[in-house]
Amino acid sequence: MASRKEQKEQARAARLAQEQQAASKAQRTRRFQMFGGAIAIAVIVIVVAIVASSSGGGGPKGAHTGLTTGKQERQLVSSVDSVLNKIPQSGTTLGSPTAKVTMQYFGDLECPYCQVFTLDVLPSFVAQEVKTGHVKVEYRSMCTATCHGAFSQQQSQKFFNLQQIAAAAAGKQNKFWQYADLFYHQQKTEDTGYATNSFLTGIAKQIPGLNVQTWQTDRKDPSLADQVNADQQYATKANLPGTPSLIMTGPKGTELVNNGNLVTSESQLTTAVKAVS
Amino acid sequence: MSATAGSAQRATRSRVRADPLLLWILIFTTIGFLDAAYLTYVHYYGLGSLLCIGASHGHSSCVTVQSSPWSKIDGVPVALLGLIGYVGLFVSYFVTARINGELGRAMGFCIALIGFGFSAYLTYRELFSIHAICEWCVGSAICMTFLVVLTAIRFLRGEPATT
Numbered sequence: 001m002a003s004r005k006e007q008k009e010q011a012r013a014a015r016l017a018q019e020q021q022a023a024s025k026a027q028r029t030r031r032f033q034m035f036g037g038a039i040a041i042a043v044i045v046i047v048v049a050i051v052a053s054s055s056g057g058g059g060p061k062g063a064h065t066g067l068t069t070g071k072q073e074r075q076l077v078s079s080v081d082s083v084l085n086k087i088p089q090s091g092t093t094l095g096s097p098t099a100k101v102t103m104q105y106f107g108d109l110e111c112p113y114c115q116v117f118t119l120d121v122l123p124s125f126v127a128q129e130v131k132t133g134h135v136k137v138e139y140r141s142m143c144t145a146t147c148h149g150a151f152s153q154q155q156s157q158k159f160f161n162l163q164q165i166a167a168a169a170a171g172k173q174n175k176f177w178q179y180a181d182l183f184y185h186q187q188k189t190e191d192t193g194y195a196t197n198s199f200l201t202g203i204a205k206q207i208p209g210l211n212v213q214t215w216q217t218d219r220k221d222p223s224l225a226d227q228v229n230a231d232q233q234y235a236t237k238a239n240l241p242g243t244p245s246l247i248m249t250g251p252k253g254t255e256l257v258n259n260g261n262l263v264t265s266e267s268q269l270t271t272a273v274k275a276v277s
Numbered sequence: 278m279s280a281t282a283g284s285a286q287r288a289t290r291s292r293v294r295a296d297p298l299l300l301w302i303l304i305f306t307t308i309g310f311l312d313a314a315y316l317t318y319v320h321y322y323g324l325g326s327l328l329c330i331g332a333s334h335g336h337s338s339c340v341t342v343q344s345s346p347w348s349k350i351d352g353v354p355v356a357l358l359g360l361i362g363y364v365g366l367f368v369s370y371f372v373t374a375r376i377n378g379e380l381g382r383a384m385g386f387c388i389a390l391i392g393f394g395f396s397a398y399l400t401y402r403e404l405f406s407i408h409a410i411c412e413w414c415v416g417s418a419i420c421m422t423f424l425v426v427l428t429a430i431r432f433l434r435g436e437p438a439t440t
Contacts, residue, residue, distance in 0.1 A: 027435075030379075031379065031432070031433065031435065034379065034380075034383045034432075035383070035386070035429075035432060035433065037383070038383045038384075038386050038387035038390065038432075039387075039390065041387055042387050042390035042391045042394060043394070045391045046390075046391055046394035046395055046398070049350060049358075049391075049395050049398075050395070050398050052350045052351060053347055053350050053355075053398070113340065148408070191408075262340060
């Protein structure tokens with residue numbers, strides 16, 4: 001039989017083991033609670049990030065055209081106007097007709113690189129070189145993003161012509177650049193066929209001072225379709241690498257500014273201007 | 278080098294040696310960090326320099342993804358958010374080692390899970406909305422996938438037995 005002392009020690013060991021077991025169980029419970037908490041926090045953050053990304057990402061919004069409305073629309077129109085204010089326009093050309101340097105901008109309104117270039121790089125160049133009368137910018141059509149491949153070649157070309165002619169028709173009222181800027185600001189996922197007739201008319205309606213009825217009539221002008229086709233033929237013949245392709249022409253010659261790379265800073269443009277001036 | 282800094286380095290080295298899981302976590306975090314740092318650099322200093330396979334419109338498929346509307350959240354590039362996430366993971370390892378092991382491990386798992394979830398969403402967008410794949414983004418997504426598994430195991434396992 002165990003002595004009294006041994007019995008005491010056994011009881012103590014059993015108590016310690018019990019306490020250790022309870023402590024380890026409590027720790028496990030706490031760990032699982034923290035694990036659940038971490039998952040809950042992560043799920044909340046992911047959902048918020050996805051919602052923020054989708055709402056800024058150009059997915060379809062409430063309105064069937066997906067165009068900006070209300071206060072946001074007014075802010076957008078006024079920001080576009082502040083870039084183009086008081087700069088002469090004629091057709092698809094922005095700037096003084098007597099400017100010594102011409103920058104031809106081959107673009108596709110659905111092209112995301114053109115969006116980045118037009119909204120992030122072009123405004124400061126326009127303020128510095130176009131507003132001062134030194135350079136004029138001529139927009140020319142080249143199907144890239146719209147002809148990406150989701151639709152048949154014929155269908156893609158139809159979409160492309162529809163949107164480019166819509167913008168060119170605004171140019172007949174000297175508002176091509178307002179149209180193009182508003183399009184780029186509200187651009188959706190390329191080659192999804194979103195630029196429907198109602199989308200294009202919606203943009204026209206956003207432009208202050210544009211006579212939408214006249215614009216609708218001008219869209220049927222065959223000379224605009226001819227110009228879009230001529231631009232594309234030129235781009236193919238010149239073997240332009242993609243959009244935006246920028247060609248600077250001045251008294252000292254002609255230079256392809258970007259050779260396939262996206263122009264991300266205004267300095268690339270001003271260097272080209274200096275080279276041909 | 279001071280004696281304190283030297284002993285801290287020795288402690289870190291022995292911790293890594295004693296815990297291979299931590300070693301793999303540090304490896305994937307470093308790869309992901311460098312990947313996100315490169316994407317952030319390219320975002321701010323020129324898309325033209327993005328090295329990537331595949332092309333559309335005369336541009337690499339990475340440029341297509343990087344200039345898509347999903348490449349930013351409220352004007353903040355997702356590459357930068359990824360970079361911040363990897364820095365957060367390094368901070369969580371520091372917290373584990375120096376302040377509170379359980380809290381640091383939970384923090385690491387939480388950050389990795391957020392990174393994994395958002396990477397999965399962005400990969401979905403690449404495949405079904407942008408129709409282009411950026412290898413650098415996929416690289417980061419793979420790192421986050423490994424990290425979420427490893428940090429979950431590490432958290433549920435608790436402190437490794439020391440020798």
